[in-house]
Amino acid sequence: MLDTRFFSDEMRKQLLEWWQIHGRHDLPWKRGDVISLGASDLQGNTFELDPYPIWVAEVMLQQTQLNVMLPYWKRWMLELPTRADLIFACLDKILFLWKGLGYYSRARRLHQAAIQLGDEPWPRTLDAWMSLPGIGRTTAGSILSSAFNLPFPILDGNVTRVLARLQAFSMPPIKAKTLFWSWSEALLDREQPRDFNQALMDLGALICIPGKPQCFLCPWQEHCSAYSYGCQSKLPVKGKARESPYKVIGVGIVLNELGEVLIDQRHNEGLLGGLWEFPGGKQDPGETIQATISRELKEELDIEVEVGEELIVLNHSYSHMKLCFVVRLCRMIAGRPKPLASQQIRWVQPEDLDQYAFPAANAKIISALLEYFQDKNSIPIL
Ligand code: SF4
Structure with a gap:
């Protein structure tokens, strides 16, 4: 040396x-x-x-x-x-x-x-x-x-x-x-x-x-x-890679009769703070993905939804964990959405979603949603 x-x-x-x-x-x-x-x-x-x-x-x-x-x-x-x-x-x-x-x-x-x-x-x-x-x-x-x-x-x-x-x-x-x-x-x-x-x-x-x-x-x-x-x-010699935890996230795309989609803005503190996202959360052990999405939307927004067809499933790696997003279209059947776990919520036309800052993984969800609208001639049938 x-x-x-x-x-x-x-x-x-x-x-x-x-x-x-x-x-x-x-x-x-x-x-x-x-x-x-x-x-x-x-x-x-x-x-x-x-x-x-x-x-x-x-x-x-x-x-x-x-x-x-x-x-x-x-x-x-x-x-x-x-x-x-x-x-x-x-x-x-x-x-x-x-x-x-x-x-x-x-x-x-x-x-x-x-x-x-x-x-x-x-x-x-x-x-x-x-x-x-x-x-x-x-x-x-x-x-x-x-x-x-x-x-x-x-x-x-x-x-x-x-x-x-x-x-x-x-x-x-x-x-x-x-x-x-x-x-x-x-x-x-x-x-x-x-x-x-x-x-x-x-x-x-x-x-x-x-x-x-x-x-x-x-x-x-x-x-x-x-x-x-x-x-x-x-060289340089690499350290041993740590095994990242793997989590499944159920995501609900809630649409209203005007074809608008519900998004919420994360609190400014913490991971991905201040970014917008589609509501959802981590699947609990033994839970179906429908149950995860229903539960998360009740907890986060105080609404009841009917969980419909699958829009997309995608994997995304962060430096410290790997996530699998299972994204389902949802219809609201009861309640009025409230930002119980976020700083605000908004109904947005899908073509206006690019005006909001989303985490990287959401770009594919937005593309899938826009494609879905094109295929269904704009307003989705849930
Ligand atoms: S390129 Fe890097 S490895 Fe090669 S001689 Fe230069 S310093 Fe050494």
């Missing part, structure tokens, strides 16, 4: 030279508004960038790939171009802009953090950024180095992979976080942290990729322990 003393100036120079030619220089949040110039000009790296677009991008990138998040980021910046716009935006709008990105707690925390910051000057310390909701050390380090060119290391998935291979590290990196942080810190070019961190991420994203890295193009080939042992494809 390489000692950190071997993280030399030569390595930094090689990486930055590679990056000047092959790096990703077109990330729009890294070409954003320059908020102040230092003694030098843009070429001299002493300028500062507006942290807001960088912050939004970093939070979106926490669990989403660049090519997926880019259109979302562009739309977000058009709708909420400044921190003040985010502070005064309603949560419904924020969740709608996030619709499709998943892990909606990121959007809620971004909003909370903007409110917490208020109109204070942008923080310039790791602690200050990390005290905000949804900001870990990597996100904080990336914002500080990208916006203000301050010397803070980062340790995202790309950087972790590069380091694990450089050091031919034989354990899962998750078990040695402190060590990996110390390596990232030792590697960092303290004169050019903005470019260096970006170059390190780009190396991981473009060359030192998962599976089969492109070592023949790598500026660090001669320094890489994994390459010299020929074990680069086996």
Whole structure:
């Protein structure tokens, strides 16, 4: 294994030279508004960038790939171009802009953090950024180095992979976080942290990729322990995957005589907070799916329904569990719906459902419902 003393100036120079030619220089949040110039000009790296677009991008990138998040980021910046716009935006709008990105707690925390910051000057310390909701050390380090060119290391998935291979590290990196942080810190070019961190991420994203890295193009080939042992494809070592619990969810699509569908909005706190959904819930042991849907709709909405034909069955995996949604069309036979377990309910025309932010799994339910209406010539017969 390489000692950190071997993280030399030569390595930094090689990486930055590679990056000047092959790096990703077109990330729009890294070409954003320059908020102040230092003694030098843009070429001299002493300028500062507006942290807001960088912050939004970093939070979106926490669990989403660049090519997926880019259109979302562009739309977000058009709708909420400044921190003040985010502070005064309603949560419904924020969740709608996030619709499709998943892990909606990121959007809620971004909003909370903007409110917490208020109109204070942008923080310039790791602690200050990390005290905000949804900001870990990597996100904080990336914002500080990208916006203000301050010397803070980062340790995202790309950087972790590069380091694990450089050091031919034989354990899962998750078990040695402190060590990996110390390596990232030792590697960092303290004169050019903005470019260096970006170059390190780009190396991981473009060359030192998962599976089969492109070592023949790598500026660090001669320094890489994994390459010299020929074990680069086996690294980083993965930890044992945990078995996710599996749950069946009964979902009721309640339609009225106008062809409107009943949806409810989850409370803002907790998993998928603030999102809209079709009512339903977890099947109890030994319960039929009809009984589950009837029970859940009584508990959640205080209505009695006749559970009709199946609309769709779909599986969806979250990071911590696997769900199977069994979706049935329902007819209300008694009661008036009340939001007993949600913040509000609404009757909505199916073609207007795309105006609401739903969890990712619901997109297929909505498509199935729209197809059902087309097949049945609009109003369903239950
Ligand atoms: S030589 Fe290969 S494995 Fe090593 S850092 Fe470069 S791309 Fe990654």
